[in-house]
Amino acid sequence: MKKIKSLEMVNISKSFQGIFANKNLNLQIKSGEILGLLGENGAGKTTLMNILYGLYQPDSGEIKINNKKIEINSPVASIEHGIGMVHQHFMLIQNHSVIENIALGYKDTPFFFPKIKIKEKILEFSKKFNFPIELSKKVWQLSAGEQQRIEIIKALLNGADLLILDEPTSVLTPQEAKELFVILNDMKKQGHMIIFISHKLNEIMELCDRVVVLRKGEIIGSTETQKTDKKSLAKMMIGREVIFNIKKEKIEKGETVLNVDNINVVDDKGLLALKNISFNIHENEILGIAGVAGNGQKELAEAITGIRKITTGSVTIKGKDITNISPRKIFDQGVSHVPEERIKFGIAPGLFLYDNAILKQHHLDKYSKNSFLQYDKIKTHTKNLIKKFNVSAPSINTEIRNLSGGNIQKLILGREISEEPSLMVASHPTYGLDVGATQYLREQLLKIRKLGGAILLFSEDLDEIFELCDRIAILFEGKFTGILDADDKRLADIGLMMAGSLNYV
Amino acid sequence: MEDIIISVLQRTMIAGTPLLLATVGEIICERSGILNLGVEGVMSVGAVVAFIVTFLTGQPWLGVAAAIVAGMAVSLIHAFASVTLQANQVVSGLALTMLGLGLSGMLGKPYIGKPLAIKMNSFAVPFLSDIPYAGKIFFNQSPFFFLAVGLALLAWFFLERTRFGIKVRSTGENPGATETHGVNVSLIRYICILIGGGFSALAGAHLSISYSKSWIEGMTAGRGWIAIALTIFALWNPGKAIFAAFLFGGIFVLQYLLQPLGISPNFLAMLPYATTLIVLLLISLKDPRKLNAPAKLGEPYKKGER
Numbered sequence: 001m002k003k004i005k006s007l008e009m010v011n012i013s014k015s016f017q018g019i020f021a022n023k024n025l026n027l028q029i030k031s032g033e034i035l036g037l038l039g040e041n042g043a044g045k046t047t048l049m050n051i052l053y054g055l056y057q058p059d060s061g062e063i064k065i066n067n068k069k070i071e072i073n074s075p076v077a078s079i080e081h082g083i084g085m086v087h088q089h090f091m092l093i094q095n096h097s098v099i100e101n102i103a104l105g106y107k108d109t110p111f112f113f114p115k116i117k118i119k120e121k122i123l124e125f126s127k128k129f130n131f132p133i134e135l136s137k138k139v140w141q142l143s144a145g146e147q148q149r150i151e152i153i154k155a156l157l158n159g160a161d162l163l164i165l166d167e168p169t170s171v172l173t174p175q176e177a178k179e180l181f182v183i184l185n186d187m188k189k190q191g192h193m194i195i196f197i198s199h200k201l202n203e204i205m206e207l208c209d210r211v212v213v214l215r216k217g218e219i220i221g222s223t224e225t226q227k228t229d230k231k232s233l234a235k236m237m238i239g240r241e242v243i244f245n246i247k248k249e250k251i252e253k254g255e256t257v258l259n260v261d262n263i264n265v266v267d268d269k270g271l272l273a274l275k276n277i278s279f280n281i282h283e284n285e286i287l288g289i290a291g292v293a294g295n296g297q298k299e300l301a302e303a304i305t306g307i308r309k310i311t312t313g314s315v316t317i318k319g320k321d322i323t324n325i326s327p328r329k330i331f332d333q334g335v336s337h338v339p340e341e342r343i344k345f346g347i348a349p350g351l352f353l354y355d356n357a358i359l360k361q362h363h364l365d366k367y368s369k370n371s372f373l374q375y376d377k378i379k380t381h382t383k384n385l386i387k388k389f390n391v392s393a394p395s396i397n398t399e400i401r402n403l404s405g406g407n408i409q410k411l412i413l414g415r416e417i418s419e420e421p422s423l424m425v426a427s428h429p430t431y432g433l434d435v436g437a438t439q440y441l442r443e444q445l446l447k448i449r450k451l452g453g454a455i456l457l458f459s460e461d462l463d464e465i466f467e468l469c470d471r472i473a474i475l476f477e478g479k480f481t482g483i484l485d486a487d488d489k490r491l492a493d494i495g496l497m498m499a500g501s502l503n504y505v
Numbered sequence: 506m507e508d509i510i511i512s513v514l515q516r517t518m519i520a521g522t523p524l525l526l527a528t529v530g531e532i533i534c535e536r537s538g539i540l541n542l543g544v545e546g547v548m549s550v551g552a553v554v555a556f557i558v559t560f561l562t563g564q565p566w567l568g569v570a571a572a573i574v575a576g577m578a579v580s581l582i583h584a585f586a587s588v589t590l591q592a593n594q595v596v597s598g599l600a601l602t603m604l605g606l607g608l609s610g611m612l613g614k615p616y617i618g619k620p621l622a623i624k625m626n627s628f629a630v631p632f633l634s635d636i637p638y639a640g641k642i643f644f645n646q647s648p649f650f651f652l653a654v655g656l657a658l659l660a661w662f663f664l665e666r667t668r669f670g671i672k673v674r675s676t677g678e679n680p681g682a683t684e685t686h687g688v689n690v691s692l693i694r695y696i697c698i699l700i701g702g703g704f705s706a707l708a709g710a711h712l713s714i715s716y717s718k719s720w721i722e723g724m725t726a727g728r729g730w731i732a733i734a735l736t737i738f739a740l741w742n743p744g745k746a747i748f749a750a751f752l753f754g755g756i757f758v759l760q761y762l763l764q765p766l767g768i769s770p771n772f773l774a775m776l777p778y779a780t781t782l783i784v785l786l787l788i789s790l791k792d793p794r795k796l797n798a799p800a801k802l803g804e805p806y807k808k809g810e811r
Contacts, residue, residue, distance in 0.1 A: 055685065076687030091682035093675045095800060103668065104675050105686040114668045 002191055003082035004161040005066050006030040012061035014047055020217045021047040022058070027212060027219075029162070029193050034184065036208030036225070037197045038237055040434060044217040045197045046088070049164045052195075053085040054078040079107065084155025085164040090147050092139045098150055099135040105154045125153055129183060144292070145176035152183065163187065164195045169203055170460075173292045174495030181207055199237070201230045213237055248446060248468065254283025255318075257454035258304070258423050263313030265296075265303045273299035275478040276313070281423065281454040286445065288457045288469030288486075291498055296478040297458045298340065301427045304456070305337040306330040317423060331360055334422035338412055338429050340458070342405070346412045349401035353393055354382040356400045357415055381418075389414035390440060406437030413444055424448060427458040442468060462494065476500040513758055514642045518650055519716060521754025523548070523708035525653045527732035528739060528746045529660050530704025536664060536741055537697035538677035540803040542598030543583050544705045545729025546605020551576045551706025552713040553609035556720040557616060565625055569710045576706020577699045579605055584698040588691050591805035602729070610722045621718040625649075649711040653750075656704070660743040673697060677799030680806040690806055705729065727778065734781040737788055740797045756780055 009027040013020065022044045029035045037045045050056045052063065054072040062069050065081060072078045078085075092101050102122055103114040110117045119135060126133050131149050139147060148168060155163055165184075169177040184194055184207065198204055204211050205225055212222045213236040221236045258281045267273035273296045281287045289297055302308035304315055306327035314323045317333045331337075339345035347356045358367050358378050367378055382396045389410045393403055400408060409429065416424060426445065430438040445455055445468055459465050465472055466486065473483040474497040481497040482504035484490055496502035527544050534541045551572040559568030579601065586597040627647055634644040664670040672693055675683040680690045708728070713720050731753060739746035760773040 074687065075685050079687065085685075087685070091679075091685045093678045093682060095678055095797075096671075096675065100671050100675075104671050104683065104688070107687075109668045109671075111668050113666055114671060115666075 002031060002161050003065075003159070004031070004193065007162060007193070008064040008067075009048070009052065010062050010064065012048065012051060012058045012063075014051060014056060014058050020044075022051070023217045025061070025214075025217075025219055029195060031161075031191050031193055032188055033210065034188055034194045034196055034208045036204040036211035037195055037214065038199065038201070038204050038211050038233060039214035040199055040237060043214040043237075045214055046166055047217075048214075049085065049166060049195065049197060052078070053083060053164060079158050079160070082159055082161040083164065084158060084160025084162065086148065086151040086155060086166065086168060088166040088168075088170065090151055092147055092150065094140040095138060097136055097138055098133060098142070101139060101150060102135075102154055102157065106157050121157065122153065125157060129153075129156070129186060131179075131183060143176075144171035144294075145173070145179065148172070148180065149183075156187075160192075162193045162195065164197070166197045167199070168196070169198065169200065171293060173499040175499045175501075177203070201233055201237075204233065205230060249450065251284045251450065253285040253470065254452060256280050256282050257318060258456065259316045260304070261314045261316075263303060263315065264311040265299045265308060266311055267296075267299055273478050274303065277478070277480065278313075279473060279480070279483060281456060283422075283452045283454055284449055285471070286449050286455040286457055286469045288459060288465040288472045289475055290459070290462060290465050290472055290494060291475035293460060295475045297427070297475060299478075300475070301337070301340070301425050301456075301458055304330075305335060305425055328363075334419075336360075336416035336419065336421035336424050338409075338416055338424065338426040340427035340431070342409055342412060343401075347400050347408060350399055353386075353396040353398060353400050353403075353411070354379050357382040357385055357396075357411060359415065361415075361419060385411065385414040385418065389444070406433045409433060409437065409441060413441060417444070417448060421453065423454045423456065425456045425458075428460065429457070430459075430461070430464060466491075474498055480505050511638060511641050513755075513762060515646070516758045517751060517755040518642065518646055519754070520757040521751035522647065522650050522653045523711045523716070523728055524732055524735060524753055525657055525746060525750035526649075526708035526711065527705050527729060528735040528750055529653075529657045529743045530701040530708075531732055531736045532739065532741050532743050532746060533660055533664070533673070533704070534697050534701030535736055535802055536677045536799055537673050537694045538680060538799050538801045538804065538806070539583075539587055539694050539698055540594045540598060541580070541583055541601070541698060541701055542595060542733065543580065543601025543605060543729075544701075544732050545725055545727065546602035546609075547576045547579055547702050547705035548605075548709035548712075548725045548729045548732075549609040549723075550579050550605045551709025552724060553613040553616075553709075553720060554706070555710035556621070556713040557612065559623060559714050560616060560619065560621060563623055565623055565714050568714055569707065572706045572710040573703045576702040576704075576709070578702075579608070580698050580702025580705075583702075584695045587805065588694045588698070591807055594803050594805070606723075613720045613722060616720045617722065618719065621714060623714075625715045625718075647711070647715050649707075649715050652707075653711075654747060657743045657747050664743065674799070677801060680801060694806075705732075708732070731777060731781055734785055737798075738784050741799065742797070753777060753780065 007029050009025060012022050012025045014022040025048055039045045047056065051058050054074045054077050057073065063072055064070065070081060072081065099115050099119065103109045103118055106118060122135065133146065133149055168180060172180065188194060196208055208225050210224050211233065213220045213233065215237060260277060260279050262276050262278050263274060264272060264276060265274040289300065291297055299308055303310050306325060310324055314321060316322065317335060320333060322330050322333055343349060348359065358381065361367055362373065367374055379396060386393060386396065391407045391410045393407060430441050448455060457468060469486050471483060471485055472491060474481045474494060476498060477500060481500060481502065484504065490504060493502050527548055531541060531544055554575040555568040555572035558571040559565045583597050583601045586592040587594045625647060627645055628651065630644040634640040664673060672688050676688065676690050676693045684690050709725060712724055717724065735746060735749045735753060739749040756777050760776060763773055764770055
């Protein structure tokens with residue numbers, strides 16, 4: 001017996017600090033339908049779904065189930081109405097076992113001996129939807145795909161007829177994504193309805209019956225996927241004709257800048273994250289590292305920039321050994337770093353713009369004299385930086401936390417470029433940025449390449465990798481499954497290489 | 506010789522009892538993600554309230570009940586500060602210790618040195634207390650001893666084998682995710698802090714009306730701090746806390762035992778604290794993942810943060 005035959009969101013508006021995240025949105029979905037919610041980062045997709053799931057309250061508008069108005073003021077109310085959500089960041093307790101995680105969210109978990117009593121029920125469900133799970137394993141031991149299945153099982157156990165999936169494929173390998181699609185299609189056949197949030201056009205076209213396109217908190221269009229194509233969807237999503245218009249010039253590569261020889265690196269858990277990795281990068285060259293998150297990318301970036309210890313092997317910059325020397329000394333050798341998680345590692349959020357503009361250069365003679373900072377010079381430098389890198393900020397005397405992600409990233413990039421590094425290590429430089437900022441940052445990276453710089457680029461965005469890189473290395477479980485030139489035909493199978501089932505090394 | 510060993514072990518159980526009670530309380534509190542450094546103060550309040558009520562009414566169990574209520578009442582301050590106001594838990598906990606020590610000193614002034622008329626008889630478990638050696642050591646003991654071990658086992662059962670326990674542990678690991686499952690994180694933390702306060706006060710009550718049967722300012726003598734260290738030593742597991750607490754009880758007793766051998770009493774008084782330091786050092790050298798520490802211990806949780 002299905003609780004929901006149709007669901008409707010009418011005239012939903014929600015603003016944060018005076019800025020509209022959702023503006024008069026209308027949405028309908030019925031049984032046996034997969035609805036795609038397409039839009040860029042910050043378009044308001046997640047906000048809208050968090051309202052449906054009861055995490056946020058709308059400023060105005062109403063939600064109707066089976067044409068009857070209902071109140072959803074908490075996730076519990078939402079679950080009772082038959083709505084389930086798989087969040088982009090999994091809501092799992094990493095140190096607990098799978099079964100404990102399911103017991104936490106399941107509404108009929110008994111008070112005593114919950115783990116023993118719900119086991120049967122879970123096994124029955126995993127059989128019905130045909131995906132096996134190991135109940136006694138701890139969540140942190142599972143792959144992203146397996147963790148996602150737990151989230152789906154949790155929702156189904158609670159009797160979810162409507163399943164909301166927020167960017168479900170962003171953490172999956174292409175193969176895992178395919179498996180997910182099979183599961184979702186099965187659910188659709190059994191009469192479930194699914195809202196599938198994504199900014200990937202291919203997935204929307206492949207999976208969804210209907211698609212609603214959001215831009216800046218408003219609905220731009222709504223159509224059946226069969227009556228549209230990728231090109232017009234892209235246009236609706238971004239608001240202009242062409243997605244990216246970056247042309248990479250052909251440049252002959254120069255001398256070797258970075259040489260990594262047989263390094264082994266251990267991760268936070270004490271396990272080997274990089275196993276005998278070797279590669280090099282030349283002047284005028286961008287080497288891209290592709291791979292699913294957690295296959296050693298973070299450790300590689302940290303090892304080269306001196307944040308993480310290298311167990312064996314060596315790293316040299318223009319012939320000079322920089323293995324396991326301090327990050328400051330590595331910086332002085334001309335290695336700059338645009339770290340991942342820019343707010344956490346790239347800036348000091350509570351300090352002013354001009355402080356952040358010289359975070360790594362404060363010790364240079366031009367900015368400090370007899371241990372005192374030369375603020376007049378620092379501020380002039382910051383003003384130039386802001387102008388040169390298009391950072392829009394009310395003033396250099398504001399705390400940097402008040403800036404948008406794109407502007408923060410532009411300032412970081414400007415800071416890292418300003419000492420003209422011979423090697424730049426850039427980790428996910430455009431992650432979570434809007435189209436304008438993304439394009440700008442990519443152009444800047446190509447400019448460094450043109451001026452003779454070498455770049456090691458980590459990205460989970462394959463489009464970005466293909467657009468910018470001269471060579472592409474695919475990392476899987478701490479080893480390369482391929483280092484190929486960007487025009488190599490074998491890169492068509494990059495998905496298989498990322499999943500470790502194909503190896504060209 | 507035999508008698509000495511039995512008597513030492515018997516006293517070890519008595520000395521370990523308050524440590525066990527306070528440690529189990531702190532474990533429950535910390536598993537919900539709240540660090541409570543106020544144990545020493547709450548213990549002291551429990552001790553003085555239990556003593557005063559017992560002294561005035563002649564009813565030790567009424568004294569115990571009053572101590573638990575008082576302990577929960579003062580712990581409410583820490584709960585309000587750390588959960589509702591999302592204040593720094595270290596600061597708020599330290600404040601609670603100072604408040605508790607001061608408050609108990611003030612309340613207890615008229616009672617210093619007065620002997621307690623009542624007696625808390627040791628309780629002999631039928632049949633079991635007749636077992637040679639073990640009977641005397643384990644089954645002919647202060648009622649607090651049985652209470653402490655029983656409560657520790659019960660706490661383990663609740664944390665590991667009930668739905669409520671899963672909620673408590675999840676709250677300490679990842680309050681944000683727990684909230685999305687419809688669990689009231691603030692309520693869970695309030696409950697756990699109050700339970701923890703009740704346990705600490707119970708430990709104090711044992712000290713004043715059973716262990717020494719008198720009140721003197723500062724009689725908790727750092728046991729609250731040792732309990733916090735034991736929480737880590739027991740890897741946040743009430744079951745392991747039983748062994749940890751009685752091991753440290755033994756170190757307390759060792760002081761008196763070694764004194765006749767000509768070892769300086771000051772050095773011996775240092776033993777429990779020195780052991781605590783060494784144990785903490787050894788544990789922190791271990792792999793942190795295996796430590797089992799609640800992931801969000803000591804971090805305030807802000808609801809609905811974007």
